[in-house]
Amino acid sequence: MTSIRNIVILTGAGVSAESGIDTFRDGGGLWEQHRVEDVATPEAFVRDPDLVLRFYDMRRAAIQTKAPNAAHDALARLDREWPGELLIVTQNVDDLHERAGARRVLHMHGEHLNVWCTACDARSRWTGPLIHRPGCPECGEAALRPDIVWFGEMPYRMDEIFAALEEADLFVSIGTSGAVYPAAGFVRNARELGAQTLELNLEPSQGSGWFDEARHGPASELVPAWVDEVLAQR
Numbered sequence: 001m002t003s004i005r006n007i008v009i010l011t012g013a014g015v016s017a018e019s020g021i022d023t024f025r026d027g028g029g030l031w032e033q034h035r036v037e038d039v040a041t042p043e044a045f046v047r048d049p050d051l052v053l054r055f056y057d058m059r060r061a062a063i064q065t066k067a068p069n070a071a072h073d074a075l076a077r078l079d080r081e082w083p084g085e086l087l088i089v090t091q092n093v094d095d096l097h098e099r100a101g102a103r104r105v106l107h108m109h110g111e112h113l114n115v116w117c118t119a120c121d122a123r124s125r126w127t128g129p130l131i132h133r134p135g136c137p138e139c140g141e142a143a144l145r146p147d148i149v150w151f152g153e154m155p156y157r158m159d160e161i162f163a164a165l166e167e168a169d170l171f172v173s174i175g176t177s178g179a180v181y182p183a184a185g186f187v188r189n190a191r192e193l194g195a196q197t198l199e200l201n202l203e204p205s206q207g208s209g210w211f212d213e214a215r216h217g218p219a220s221e222l223v224p225a226w227v228d229e230v231l232a233q234r
């Protein structure tokens, strides 16, 4: 590895798989159990809000029973110890990076433990259910929705992500299938902007061929080994 200072890491459901959180597209994954069009679009929320709220209530409750694994722990250690710029851009809506201790985390697809008030636009921390239509902590209106980016909606904080990609010397993609844009395109953006690129995933992702290097295996093994390597050459 040549000298690096600024790192952007993209994580996906594969990072949380060994914590017991279902991925989306692996066998038996969430999108085999539920149709995207039923639970993860703004149209679904208008058509059948109870179904959508129940789905996210279930997921919100489930993630609170899970714990970070060795991959989250290793990334939190990298965040603590890496002297250069570092940004963990996660597609995950769980809070396991933060619970492991990572601070430089950006949730581009939203967060299970946040709600968004469609009346006053406030975002609030939320750990309980929404099915009984509680009032917004800010304005009191019963107009809360999960703060999750649904299909057809714009991912969050894209300007910050592209600014980080522009400065990146190394882009690492961990535990993501490369099926959902714009995240799936970051590897090409990073390459064009001059970064080295590395994939750490259970199996080759859809975009595997775009990476300078790809290592395949479970995140709980690959990520700690890579973090040791990168910290050793500080």
Ligand code: OAD
Pocket: 011, 012, 013, 014, 015, 017, 018, 023, 024, 025, 026, 029, 040, 091, 092, 109, 149, 150, 151, 174, 175, 176, 177, 178, 179, 180, 200, 201, 202, 203, 204, 205, 217, 218, 219, 220
């Ligand atoms: P996917 O379910 O599409 O892909 C998970 C990836 O993780 C697959 O490539 C698996 O091979 C890999 N994987 C599984 N177990 C692993 C392990 N133990 N270690 C390493 N890799 C492992 O999930 P994402 O790519 O995160 O969006 O999906 C992207 C987006 O699609 C999600 O953020 C979500 C979904 O629809 C929204 O909800 C907006």
